[in-house]
Amino acid sequence: MRALILSALLAFCGVAQAAAPADERLYHREQHVQLPGTGSSWGFIALDPTRPYLFLARRENGLSVFDVDKQRLLRTVEQSQGANGVVAVPELNRLLVLNTDGSLGLVELSTLKPLKRIAVAQSNLNSAVYEPRTGQVIIVSGRRADRSTLFVFDPKEERITAAHELAVKKIDPLLLKGDGSFFLPMRDEGIVARLSSSSFKVLDRWQYPDCQRPSALAQDERRGRLFVACRGERPQLLVLDRDSGALKASLPITRDVNALAYDPQAQRLLIASGVDANLSVVAQLDADRYQALGSVSTQPMAYNMAFDPRSRRVYLAAMDFTQPAASPEVPKPDPLFHANTFRVITLAP
16 A cells, blocks of 8 residues: 555656646747738737737737737728827727827727827827826827927817926836826936826836836736836846835846736736847745746847736737848947738747
8 A cells, every 4th residue: 555655656746847847937939920011110019908809009010909819810900000009998998099100099999990090299109008097098208309298188088188298208108006196217317206197296206226227117016016127237127115115126137128017826027028039037925025037038029018917928029120230320220120020929827
C-alpha cells in the first residue's frame, strides 16, 4: 500500500514538474492576424465595452473593428479616415473617434454607423476618457509646441462645452481616479498632476527624482496605489499612494513604455515596450512590494496595448518597418511602415 501511495505521489510530482515550464512562460502568443492596409502609422487601440470587439485606430486606414473571438477583421467604420483614438459612451450608444485633422467623429456604438463629424481643433486629437460622474468626455489634444488643451465634450448635446489650455507640451492618456478627479502625466515636464473633473483645478502636483518623463498610468483601486511608467535614461516604474502621492516602491523597467495595465485577478502589472519588443510582467506581492517575473517577446513597434481583465488577454498592434539612417538634415527620421503588414497580436496567460 505504501508503495502505491509513494508511486502516486511521485507521479503527481512528475506532472507538476512537467507543467512548470508552461507556467514560467507567463504569457504566450495565442493569435497573430495580419490585416490589409497602406503603410500608415496607427494610434490607440481599445476594447468595446459591450461586445468582443477591438477598435484599432489606424489613422489613414480608418477605424478597424476586429472580432477578438473569431480573430478576424469585422469591418472598417465608414468615414473614419484619420482615426487616432476612440472612447465609448455605452449609456448613450455612442462611440467617439478622435481624428488626426482635429475633428471628432460620432458613431452609433450598436451599429457602427457614422453619424457626424465635429470640428474641435486645428490639428491632431490624441486621446480621451469618458467621465461618468459628470457625463462628459475629456479630450486631449496632440503634442503642441509648448501648450496642450483639454476639451470638454457633452455627448448628450453633442458639442464642446469648454476648453482648458495647459502649459504642457504633451499629455499622455488620462486616468480617472473614480472620485471626480483624474491623473494627468506631463511627460516633458516630469510631473504627475491630479485635476478636478468638474472645475479642472489642479489638486495635486507630484515630481520624483527618478521619474524623468512620466507616461503611462494604471492603478490598483482596492489597495489605493497608482502606477507610473517613467521614460528616460533609467526607465522606472513608480508605485505611489493614490491620495498623497507618497512614493511606496520603484523598480527598473523597459524603454519608452507607452502602455501599462494592472491585472487585479493575478495581481500583476503588464508593461508593453515597442522598443524592446516585449511585455514585462511584475508580480504584486502586497501593496508596496513588487517582483519582476520576466518578459515575453512581442514584436518591434508593439507599443499600444489593450488589456481585457475578464479573459486576462493582452492585445497589441504592430507593423513591419524600415528605419532610415539619420543624417545631419534629419537626425531622427520617422520609420517607413510597410503596407499590408499591420498585425493584431493576442497574448494569453
